[in-house]
Every structure is written in structure tokens, then in C-alpha cells.
Amino acid sequence: MTNTTKLSESTTQQANPIYSDFGGEEGMAELVELYVDEMPERIETLDRCGKRQDIKELARLAHQLKGAAGSYGFMQISEIAEQLDRAIKICSGPSDLQRVEDLLARTIDACRRAKAGTP
Numbered sequence: 001m002t003n004t005t006k007l008s009e010s011t012t013q014q015a016n017p018i019y020s021d022f023g024g025e026e027g028m029a030e031l032v033e034l035y036v037d038e039m040p041e042r043i044e045t046l047d048r049c050g051k052r053q054d055i056k057e058l059a060r061l062a063h064q065l066k067g068a069a070g071s072y073g074f075m076q077i078s079e080i081a082e083q084l085d086r087a088i089k090i091c092s093g094p095s096d097l098q099r100v101e102d103l104l105a106r107t108i109d110a111c112r113r114a115k116a117g118t119p
Contacts, residue, residue, distance in 0.1 A: 017115040020073035024118040033116035035072045043111050050104045059088040062107070077110045
């Protein structure tokens with residue numbers, strides 16, 4: 001895979017933040033904050049797998065992110081991770097690999113925009 005998994009910081013900073021649907025709920029806000037605090041580690045792991053073209057691990061991570069993001073109220077991240085998960089499962093050639101790269105970049109961008117709290 002190419003470096004398409006790295007979106008520029010300025011692009012990410014200009015994009016809208018993504019808040020959890022549960023960010024303002026008592027009892028969930030702290031959990032959401034912990035989840036967001038761990039996001040840089042997830043981003044690094046996704047990026048590393050993309051660079052190594054480790055499709056098997058990338059599939060596992062995308063599936064895991066889909067479920068976890070949804071559980072913490074980040075539906076936009078969950079939906080993009082689901083698209084990545086599906087694209088990996090059907091990946092069989094260069095055009096499919098390009099789609100995986102594009103979705104990986106979108107997934108990483110969405111993860112970078114995850115914020116705790118409420119808008």
C-alpha cells in the first residue's frame with residue numbers, strides 16, 4: 001500500500017470533529033474519554049498494518065474498530081470501519097486494493113477526528 005493512509009494534519013484539523021452519541025451521558029462520558037485517549041494507538045496500528053500490507057491483521061482491526069466504535073457511540077467511525085472490513089473481505093486485485101487503501105485513509109481520518117465530550 002502507498003502512503004495514502006497518512007492524511008495531512010491540516011486536512012484532519014479542518015474537518016469536523018466526531019463526537020460520541022454518548023459523550024454527554026452520565027456514566028458513559030468517562031468511558032468515551034478513555035476510548036478517545038486510546039485512539040492514537042489504534043491509528044498507529046492501522047497505519048502500520050496498511051504500510052506492511054498486512055491484510056489479515058487489518059481485517060481484524062477493522063472488524064474490531066467497527067464494533068468498538070459503535071459501542072462507544074461513534075457511529076460514523078463504525079460505519080467507515082464496516083466499509084473497510086467489507087472491502088478487505090472482497091479484495092482480490094489492484095483495484096480492490098486501491099479501494100482498501102482509500103477506505104483505510106478515511107478510517108484513520110475519522111479516528112483522528114474522534115473527540116470526547118459534546119459539541
